Amino acid sequence: GAGVSQSPRYKVAKRGQDVALRCDPISGHVSLFWYQQALGQGPEFLTYFQNEAQLDKSGLPSDRFFAERPEGSVSTLKIQRTQQEDSAVYLCASSLGDRGIETQYFGPGTRLLVL
Amino acid sequence: QKEVEQNSGPLSVPEGAIASLNCTYSDRGSQSFFWYRQYSGKSPELIMSIYSNGDKEDGRFTAQLNKASQYVSLLIRDSQPSDSATYLCAVINSGGYQKVTFGIGTKLQVIP
Numbered sequence: 001g002a003g004v005s006q007s008p009r010y011k012v013a014k015r016g017q018d019v020a021l022r023c024d025p026i027s028g029h030v031s032l033f034w035y036q037q038a039l040g041q042g043p044e045f046l047t048y049f050q051n052e053a054q055l056d057k058s059g060l061p062s063d064r065f066f067a068e069r070p071e072g073s074v075s076t077l078k079i080q081r082t083q084q085e086d087s088a089v090y091l092c093a094s095s096l097g098d099r100g101i102e103t104q105y106f107g108p109g110t111r112l113l114v115l
Numbered sequence: 116q117k118e119v120e121q122n123s124g125p126l127s128v129p130e131g132a133i134a135s136l137n138c139t140y141s142d143r144g145s146q147s148f149f150w151y152r153q154y155s156g157k158s159p160e161l162i163m164s165i166y167s168n169g170d171k172e173d174g175r176f177t178a179q180l181n182k183a184s185q186y187v188s189l190l191i192r193d194s195q196p197s198d199s200a201t202y203l204c205a206v207i208n209s210g211g212y213q214k215v216t217f218g219i220g221t222k223l224q225v226i227p
Contacts, residue, residue, distance in 0.1 A: 033215070035217075040123075040219075041219055041220075042119075042121075042203050042205075042217030042218050042219050042220050043159065043203070043217045044217070045214055045215065045216065048214060056214060091158055091159075103161050103164070104161070104215065105161075106158040106159050106160070107158060108157070108158050109158050
């Protein structure tokens, strides 16, 4: 079956623009995660959804970052008034259950460049 | 102190040798440990998971966990040039659900 997909794959934004990044998890996966990966760093946790409930958003760096998963499947990460420090790869991952031991499957990521 | 520590490398090994990748973590209550491989420009892919002390083998890969020392390692036997990638150590903290903390990753170069 299809894996996790993300769109767009690349996004160039001018500083101050709003952007929306989409994640389509594997069908039936309960858990969905967003990560931010800066160049040369490991992925940094942003937020976690269990179905439509956002259970943890402690990793969101500022109130300019907002994520939703209204129907428990597709998720959108929105960044308002983008800044240069937001430039990174944004990774989405999903897993089947919520017990903390299932494999997380990653999407290809969205590479965001803020000029 | 970062929650998950790895040497960023690069670690260079000749083809056919054993590559040893190491990781330490700070949360003593952590229960789940993972090794992901990430090729340049690609997303991470899971290669090993380990949950209890000792060794776990899967083909050329062996994961080792020592909870008392808060240490997890990955051994790659008969290293191949195709193993050249960044290896990310990941830990699920004791807070539950599935919050995963990644290390910075160790870049492995296998020299033909």
